[in-house]
Amino acid sequence: AQSVTQLDSHVSVSEGTPVLLRCNYSSSYSPSLFWYVQHPNKGLQLLLKYTSAATLVKGINGFEAEFKKSETSFHLTKPSAHMSDAAEYFCARSRFSGGYNKLIFGAGTRLAVHP
């Protein structure tokens, strides 16, 4: 099955410390991969996406993610967490099938940032 697994449902960090949100995908080829962020009662906002160019992708708000084909991973990182980073994060992969582009989402990781 082609799916996305977010390895942690909750991550808690202190402000100023690094953030690591883990995502693994399964696919028979190198898909396009995305990270979205959702703040409370808001829609999803794109953080970054990988589309088979550079394996290290930089996004908004200091986030970046590295595509590792050998590990089928696309983990999201940030060197120093800010209180405003507290939100839910979704990893997603694209799948083009049946004439349309479908996004397959992971279950999400809730990031808490403590002072």
Next chain:
Amino acid sequence: IAGITQAPTSQILAAGRRMTLRCTQDMRHNAMYWYRQDLGLGLRLIHYSNTAGTTGKGEVPDGYSVSRANTDDFPLTLASAVPSQTSVYFCASSDRAGGPADTQYFGPGTRLTVL
């Protein structure tokens, strides 16, 4: 209007009632999508439309219908609501129809409760 708007923001609905969730985008995107978000399940695709005049079924289409009379609007209708349709509904659009690297842009969501 900038981006995607959804209406209503939230709704409480009696089971058996008919309900239409509205979605409008002003980005002239060809493709539009409806997702539902449920705790622990991430987002799941209900229906999609690659271009005005065409629609297709996603992962969880049962109990829902859509139409795409023009580029901007993509309403989602629940013909006879059931409690299992209690969810948060997100409309999305992408700037090309079917490309695996397409970015999907999301609306703010509609929180629907069916009693």
